[in-house]
Amino acid sequence: MKFNLAIALTLAMTVMLGTLLPSCNKTTDPEGPDEQDPVATVRVKNDFNNPAMAMKPPWTICKCNYRGVEFGKVLQGDSSAAREVSPGIDYVLMVLAWNDTACSTQNCLPVASKIEEEVVDGQTRTIAINAPNHQGPCPPEGVQPIPDSLYDRILDLYPEYQFLPYDQRTNNPECLD
Amino acid sequence: MPGLNNRRILQRRLFPAAVFIFFSLLSCSIMQPEVVVINKIAPQVLIKNPCINGIVWNTVLKYEEATSPRRCMRGQGKVHFQKFDPYAYCVRQVEYGLIDTLCMCDTAAAIKDSSIISATPLWYNYQTISSTNVSSGGYSIIEITLDDMEQDFSVPGPYGH
Amino acid sequence: MDIKPVLIAFLAVIAVGAEPPAGTGPGSGTPSIPERDLIDTAAIYPDYEILVIDKPISKDATHRPTVVAGEQIRSTERTTALEALSQESADIYVSSRGAGLHGVSSGASGGIYIRGLGGSPNSQILVVEDGAPDYMGIFGHPIPDAFSPALIDRVLVIKGGDGVLYGTNAMGGIIAIENKWPGNNGVSLDHDAAYGTFNTFRDRISLFCKNGAIDAVGGFSSFSTDGHRDGASGSSTAGQIGVRFHLGQSATLSLRDKAIHLNGGDPGPAFHPYTDRWFEVLRNTFTGRLKMSLIDWNLSVVPWFNFGEHRLYDGFFSRDYTAGTTVEATRSFLDSKIELLLGAGGDHIDGLVTNRITDETETVKPMSGGSAYSQLSVSPKPGLTLVGGVRAYYSTRYGYVPLYKAGIAWGVFQLLTLHSRITRNFRQPTLRELYLPYPTANPGLKPEHATNWDAGIELSPRFLHLSCSVYKTWAQNLIKYFGMWPSAEVVNIDQMEISGIEGELELKAWNPFRFFLTGCWQNVGRFTKQNPGAKANVRGEWSRTMAHGVLVCAVSGEWVHDIYMNNYCRDQLDDVLVFDGSLRYKAVSPSDITVEPYVLVRNLLDSQYEYIKYYSMPGLHFLAGLRLGI
Known part of the structure; x- marks a missing residue:
């Protein structure tokens, strides 16, 4: 049970941070490559x-x-x-x-x-x-x-x-x- | 821990080990290949600082002159060197008006544009076209000839290239 | 196929061999020292073991640092002490160029990459020795050859940086060096001398003396080599002295001074060696440390002063100074469930640069900065630790720079730990980047920033240690050079993303064999300049107890894949695959004199390889030595 919880927590943490951080990037760099074609x-x-x-x-x-x-x-x-x-x-x-x-x-x-x-x-x-x-x-x-x-x-x-x-x-x- | 029987250890363990290590160290040095380089380009061409596989001879070789034998790293390598042709140099100096006249270099058509060339004698980087494989314990004599050399741009030359 | 039953069965098997609970064990959420770092010293040098394990691992329990004992570094088969760190974790990469010196300036090796950051420049990696940052003031990076192992107790490599606790330059990672103090009353001496191929000579002496309330240490190391090819010769000499006063029951004052002198040169590419591109470096570092308990607070004050002179063949001369002080106070609340760390620090960097041939002096403006920082660790239940921290850095050039971090470590079982950490780090431009024309200057540069995240899992039953981490880095405002002299430019423009995975496997209880394997794969995008795509290190050890001592035979290997000399996957080098070996016989006489003859055999397979293009590494070569401990 604990093992399952741990795995679930790790996966959730990974997904959460992995998706959160690029959006942090966008906030600090609104002209970044994700917003428009790089030039x-x-x-x-x-x-x-x-x-x-x-x-x-x-x-x-x-x-x-x-x-x-x-x-x-x-x-x-x-x-x-x-x-x-x-x-x-x-x-x-x-x-x-x-x-x-x-x-x-x-x-x-x-x-x-x-x-x-x-x-x-x-x-x-x-x-x-x-x-x-x-x-x-x-x-x-x-x-x-x-x-x-x-x-x-x-x-x-x-x-x-x-x-x-x-x-x-x-x-x-x-x-x- | 039991005490050391120093004499026994020296005789049976340390001495053979020391002999093994001594010969191992020695073999590393004597197994490196030896190389000699000879300037066979042309009578008027000088070469400077020939080098191959990690060794350089800080010398100038005139035509048919050879370096002393030296040990280098094993492996495939080209001889890299700097070349100076005094005859071509003086022809260019006359051509561009930096020297008025000089017997065999004299020419009637002087360009008189001294900003294009440098008056300083320039040594250009060259290398042999062919590679030499120097293997452990070997001895190689490498002759640099006119038809086995090309410009070398792997290191900066006199123009910063 | 449902793999869950298989996994559970596997974990059950491992759990049978699990270690009993321990306060500093993996299950507590605090990193443990791998046993491989201790066993040899425990058998032969009992004092050292006490010194190593008698400290907390790291101020941040969610760090998963690579911990390398000083003894491991001193006895490494690898060529330099810095490369010994690289051997211990695959996400640490250190380049090399020869038989013992990394050098400085052009043609230097010793680039330290930690999880894709650093190397070029090394100023993205911070070296901290006894709590004081150690870097060359003008170029802003550590000197690889100054990493002298004579007195090192242990080294922590904190991967992913920690700008909150360490400030500027702790962007890709921190190499935290802790030096030894004597454990017992009396005098002990350790002398290690070795001689080998290429006329290489290495000598290390360390002296420990304890007399009541005063501890004294001294260390001397000397290294010289002719090198394996023209221009590769060099020497280094380092001396250290230290004294520590025990002021009552709860306070110590320690003073250390370390001086180092380096001579060497850039040997150039093997096909075109240089014999005249010499360098000479003289550096001195003074560090103090006052530790005391005041009411319920533990207080630490670390002042430092670091200066150096660098001379190059082309007339370059520099003199640089860095000085600063760090004050830290820690306190525990609620039966150590909450730990608070408060800190403040300031530093000042200055220097001068002249060309001794043209007598031209470059204008360099000094930089100063001050910080206040705090870290809060909370353990709401046994095994679970949450850490958060912030730092406000104020620079005379850049104003306020906010940094932060957060981490979690959870010992789910006694043998299983999960962890994750995110840090926001920065690096301020160096005086060279701001003011010096090498190849160009830009006084308007701003600091680089990086956000580093990692998450991982550790399994530590009795007979093995298994860990795996994934990591990702987002860096912005990177300082980058464009073009070539005389029209080069340096600007803050670039940004990068690096992601990777690293793992370790250690088999411990398979006497007389021991085995360690670490591997790393990472995607560095277009930032491929000397930043490998994959790396693996392996070490196997076999020991046999004999009549008068212990015979230890070890083989270590390194494989480096996807190394390029330039970004965008240009100028690829062949993969590196190299093995080194050692044979040691460790004996102790009845009068407690340790005698340890040894031989190091490097490049066992006589491979032709290089970490820097055309800087060929030596073939098979030897170093034979004798170590005496009294």
Whole structure:
């Protein structure tokens, strides 16, 4: 009898607290994920001219996509307009133009952020793209080459630039300059 | 508890145990494999701080120079090292106008954009493409060659990558 | 199939072997010390047993802490004393990187995870030694290598935190260390020296002296190793002294000082070792404790002062100070059916940080805080205990922070206990997070909060101990770093939910064998950075009484599953499966001198494994030693 009571009490306690506590969360965090779709506000900054960097390559961000949201063109030192994205983790996928703010196709290359950038629900964040935080198809010695998975994602996003397939990536016109 | 017969215990228990432990300790050290690394890349290329399986030689190797043999952890591993090519370096310095002229590096087409490259000689991280399996008690000589090396981005390089 | 008859029959069988009622037994709703923590010391070091069992387990009877005797830690097969705690409960995880030192700064191991919180940062776990919090003031976390076992009586790991009783940082758990005092008049000395592979040398001396109303203790421990690979060498030296005065029948005043000096380095990944990334740490902790009975109240006053200096290879230099006092008063009412605890405390943290190479000094503002707290324990019937508590923490930066807790423990039978607990805990940002550019600072940070809940069941008949707990944690306002230098940011933005289950099984009365198994599974969501999804520890022991002593052979093992170097299940490591062994011969001479030669064999299977990616652990290695007690 006592045993049955004990089991029943434990189960009741577990269910009660387990259901009670998430509702406590909602009270303290009314904007939490259970109330509405999670969202983060993101800007992308062209930080290639950051004075703290030893290397300041003259890249212009011509196209930029993060977690499926377009951020458009971003000149050096500028930040994009704020956009709402779903929280999570992903690379920033871009088309960059070398020393060309007009973004002529022959000066462009598919480039990604070096690290997977994360945003969480409710966050407002500016993601900086700079010399340490990028990877491309024909980088100089010491800069990480982009893997094929990211390269192909950028090609799918921006077919109008007619970048060469991954195995011919070093023959893109900007690489040959 | 009965008293200890010290001499008997020493003779029959502690001494064999001590001998066993001594040889166990010794075997741990001598069973580690030995490795030697040789720079066989190209006559003008220097390599610095080659390392594999937990050991590093803090040295610079010129072409065909070898490290001393050292013991390392067993297992599969690549040789990681830093590479510097003085010839390529001086060509770039001339190309970007940081050096006016230098006999064999001289070139007519100087870009004169010194903000893009650094004047400081940079050692870039490289690793062998092939892995070497060094097993307990073994001795391996690893030659680093031009067709068996690739850039290494597993540790930060000179640009913070 | 109706399983109830089977369960009842199983319980009936267990009940036959149930222990007789005892005041501190499991049936009373108060946690008991597992017998495995006592048996060896009881046989060979009788004084220690008295010291261990002569205290209440915890101030909160609904805690189910993991209790580890000091002797268990000193004789562990595991590499460091901190890892010995991890061996005792599967929901405690401690990372390791080599043959004896955890290190500080980059490449350090010794991350302590308790039920999914802690580790990174360790400041979510609070270490309390003799009632005084012990953490590095600027970085706000305990130093793993400062956990020196020479004088430890026992360690309580309170899982799920207890911000009401312990204040800030007690968010994921508390490691409460209690040091020993001598039990009998006279002098006793314990010396343990060992030497092993990688030129590893370990020496521990502890001295206990009691003369009437004065007790004195001294401890010294030294450790040095060349390490199993380049850059992994290091040393630690720790010294402790303490004196306790018995002031009449009902009061004691104790003073302790502990100093520790660490030297070592970050060995870097095994494929790219570092040999020049050294660190040097010097720390000192002074703790006092006045205990007295005043009318019907038991009063305890604990002042502490902790300071340290840290030097790194890159010019980093810091000097930090933490100081504070805790005052607690307890009183029982109605034949101990009601126990009231009232407490107050205050602390102050300050420090300075400079770069000795560039001569730049970072601006760090000190933090102060004060608290008042209370806990009420009610036992309306034998075996049933209800606990509630609140703390009002006032910080000069954050104003009032309210914390609370509630718990229940019910000894249904003599052998069966049910328990559940909920706590609201917090961690204030560290001076590093607020002010230092590593990699960035944010002076506007707010405290992290966590609500931890657990519920469990314990069965403790004579021949086994079986327990199981489920737990869940909701944490908000987590401090998180985004991006990379020079554009990183640190903000209070994240929230997490962790749920898990852990259990223990111990077979006790199967002489000459003993067996202990603990396992844990948890869902940490996307917070997978060094936070394992599952873990199990096992220990088997065989002993044989011989003509002059006892031969004890033990094997312990650890299995860690689903470890990742980063969140979102990125950079997975292979599962860890490692076994360590020990062989000890414990003998006592007619003149009461204990002689204990031993050998520790680590990584028995010579496995290749790692807790931190590319920080390969050593293969099979040995440590042989001799322990003398006079």
